[in-house]
Amino acid sequence: MSANARTAVLERVRAAKGGAAELAKAASAWGLLPRAYHRDGDLQRTAMLERFIDRLHDYDAHVEFCDDAGLAGAIARALYACGAKRVLVPVGLDVGCPEELERVEDAALRVSELDRVDAVVTRCTVAIAETGTLVLQTVPGQGRRAATLVPDIHVCIVRERDVVMTVPEAFNRLALTTTLPTTFVSGPSATADIEMTRIKGVHGPRTLYVVLEAEAG
């Protein structure tokens, strides 16, 4: 049945276009497609980071910076500010959470257990200044997708050198890992389904903290 449907649909497609397409020809035609849009950003480093922070604030996300207390201090400030007690840590995350808080390792926890932690701390692969976006992938330190979804608070560490200006620049950085589960996060969960008013927090984390980690040296 399904094999017949497959043949029938593909035959209809070919009949509609007047012939079968070849992947090799498609590839060379793809290379000639117009792409006159901007690939690279035109802002200096500092201005670009300012843009990133501005976009995050616009989504109602919070931003923490590393001071003398370093990365651990910034993460602690974020967690205390939102009153987290139990903190989920994905496999492979290289920074800890404050001693006073309960640290929960994500060793294939059941969803109901994920639902009982307050916050999750992760890193990200790349961040986009123009759109205020964090790109998370299923790699050590970033957790599986459910880990950054079920807890109500997400603290995401962004290394300054992982911030790019444009969406195409981010896609360049993803070019070798295109088949990993990938999530673009732009601000906390939100909806505008009621009278087009943006309301923060429906099903995903209602609070998003971004901790900007400055370059070493």
Place this chain on the structure above:
Amino acid sequence: MGLSTDGQALDPRTAPEFQTAARSVLNDAQLRKNVRHATTVIQNKRAKVVGELPDWQELREAGGALREHTMKFLDAYLEQFEANCTRAGGVVHWARDAAEAREIVVRLAKESIGDAPSEVIKIKSMTTEEIGLNAALQEAGITPYETDLAELIIQLGKDQPSHIVVPALHKNRAQIREIFQREMHLPHLGETPQDLADAARSFLREKFLRVPTAVSGANFLVAETGGVCIVESEGNGRMCLTLPRTLITIAGIDKVVPRFADLEVLLQVLPRSATGERMNPYNSIWTGVHPGDGPEQFHVVLMDNGRTDVLADEHGRETLHCIRCGACQNACPVYRQTGGHAYGSVYAGPIGAILTPQLQKMEHAESLPYASSLCGACYEVCPVKINIPEVLVHLRSRVVERKTAGLRVLTNAEALAMKTAGSLFRSERRFRAAQRLARMGQGVLARKDGSGEKWISWLPGLLGGWTQVRDLHALPDETFRQWWEEREKSKKHAGGAA
């Protein structure tokens, strides 16, 4: 209350003509107010974030070219998607039409559910609305839970979607609160949007954690990787894609894109056009099955359901370039007055006016190509540059062709008149003869006004529609051509004499 859909599915095969349906909506002041408010808010947000990008036109150009390219090589890209998705652990199914797609999804859902309670969680999907999937699931004894806030409002309110991005845009907060109070048994529910969103969160949370089978649509299928991309705001999508054991995704064959990198264009133009955001809160991209992260079973149903008929019409096929942003609906002066239900299809507004009749092989929804003033606002905002007005005009001609095929032209006064006019305009001799005849014929109808101008204020039969609301200038005694020819003749005469 105006045009209530009363849980009756929007079916173009049985829906009344647009003009008839629109008339009853126009009396619903509340609905019109809600629609106008929502579409104005989105339009303003869109204009702001689109204005931020200096390369917006280049992005539209790239988006349009990319979609056109995809359709040209569609069969190759579909096969490539199938091969890569299968290699990554997904199972690909094909469906010729809505019935076949429903049957596949229901069967897969039943297999996944096994002895568990018969329920599935759903991500908002216009494709599942198009095929009436919820009704089919219910008939099979499976309860579908819509998890998108707007779709939940529609489902609990036994209503129908009226917009492709914000399906409940015709309801205001008071109406939504009433539905939630009644259906969620929350008599003391507050009335702020935040209260309503919180109610939805707790109503659905338990279902996300419990129900092991999910059904979704798709925004994009990536041929190069076999990946699927879903764009959303609330996190309900991520819940459905990530937590269940089985995920069943249904997508039209038009949703394929060649390469992963192509998303760099589409993920820029879609959110800005759809909700007026620089990026929507969540985009998920996944490929097949990933051990330790997400569903263990992943199915994709590739559905035709009339799309190849659209592809076969070289003037109509750009309709398939649509990425379902809804910007044309918000911009359309007709949609902004009537809302979506009058279109009698889940695809309303300008894109619905061209997509619905074509998906119906032009056998139904023939009134939709006329639901437009051809003002061009839809083309202006389309992120992939679909020339909707041009397709509308093309479809109007297809409607006329159908109505006037063979002997039918003799029974249709308008068609007969148009055919006659066509024949007159094609020949100078016939045209001049007609002008002479008309000048003779208008004698009894034309009346001079104070300044000696001649006017016709009454015409017989069909033509009376014109003179009902305005006078018609009478034909002059001499046409421009006659005057010119006389002038040339007398000049030559005078020149020859000199």
